[in-house]
């Protein structure tokens with residue numbers, strides 16, 4: 582009974598400055614906020630379900646000059662420590678990052694206001710990937726269905742309301758995307774879109790390569806495009822989360838590498854939901870210049 586209650590407590594999200602986060606992250610909050618970034622750190626930043634794993638594999642392939650074997654050295658979650666990850670007794674994201682040699686590549690879903698301040702103080706490089714809200718919501722819904730350590734999403738109709746109100750892990754998609762977009766010219770931020778990577782992966786991979794200060798030839802770039810395709814990454818145990826126990830990610834409910842497309846929202850949103858969403862989107866995103874593709 583006590584164990585069940587404790588587990589239930591861990592499934593609840595708890596807020597830091599109004600942003601819902603996993604309880605274990607909140608328990609570890611002072612370690613996260615005191616994280617010491619270094620000037621040559623590169624931080625991959627995303628709202629959940631926006632193509633984090635995809636960009637991580639792209640970045641690692643670039644870093645390893647297209648050497649597939651080197652990218653097989655560890656699961657993707659361990660190659661780039663997840664700063665706010667905390668799940669004792671495993672090492673936390675901060676502990677993994679502290680144990681890593683420089684130059685480090687790290688990742689986070691944190692909104693700008695919750696980022697450990699040392700990232701700003703050290704003028705680190707940030708690589709932000711945004712995904713259109715509708716596909717992001719669909720992907721997050723299926724992820725919460727299969728993720729046994731996040732709250733149950735309920736029905737699609739219920740989740741639609743939860744997502745719009747920002748009562749999901751890492752908070753409101755609208756605020757997250759808007760805030761990172763607004764500061765993009767004040768820091769070293771490369772801002773990319775999931776839909777652009779899908780449409781023209783080679784072109785976007787080249788942008789990442791330049792941002793990382795690397796220079797790879799055409800054949801290597803072509804190989805990176807191929808190796809980071811959805812189909813390849815779905816079969817790759819180092820990227821498809823197949824090593825994560827079923828008690829955490831139950832892929833029989835929904836695979837982690839689910840569809841990897843632009844426009845899957847059309848198979849989920851009713852006409853009424855779509856109209857309502859578009860209206861809410863207009864209100865919440867008023868005044869921002871960011872533009873998303875919702876189909877290709």
Ligand SMILES: Nc1ncnc2c1ncn2[C@@H]1O[C@H](COP(=O)(O)OS(=O)(=O)O)[C@@H](OP(=O)(O)O)[C@H]1O
Pocket residue numbers: 627628629630631632633634635716719720721723724809810811812814837838839840841842845
């Ligand atoms: N290579 C490649 N190409 C296209 N799409 C890809 C790729 N790799 C991952 N994905 C899709 O990205 C979604 C998962 O997002 P994240 O990696 O950000 O998830 S997480 O927040 O880290 O849990 C999830 O999207 P959905 O399929 O729509 O659910 C993944 O399938």
